[in-house]
Amino acid sequence: MKPLDVEPQDYNGMNSTSPASQIVSFLASHDVGCPSCGYNMRDCTTSTCPECGQELTQSRL
Numbered sequence: 001m002k003p004l005d006v007e008p009q010d011y012n013g014m015n016s017t018s019p020a021s022q023i024v025s026f027l028a029s030h031d032v033g034c035p036s037c038g039y040n041m042r043d044c045t046t047s048t049c050p051e052c053g054q055e056l057t058q059s060r061l
């Protein structure tokens, strides 16, 4: 039997279509270098680089 699919929509009341959450889910499975310092942001839980503070945007992916 298939387990319940828990979709992240409405999680913490955040907009599920926000670019940041899409970037975070992308980072979970891709190696993405920070456009500013080159830090590998894979598995980061925010769209902001922990090294230099540069915010990733989808256009940079």
Ligand SMILES: [Zn+2]
Residues within 6 Å of the ligand: 034, 035, 036, 037, 038, 039, 049, 050, 051, 052, 053, 054
């Ligand atoms: Zn950076």
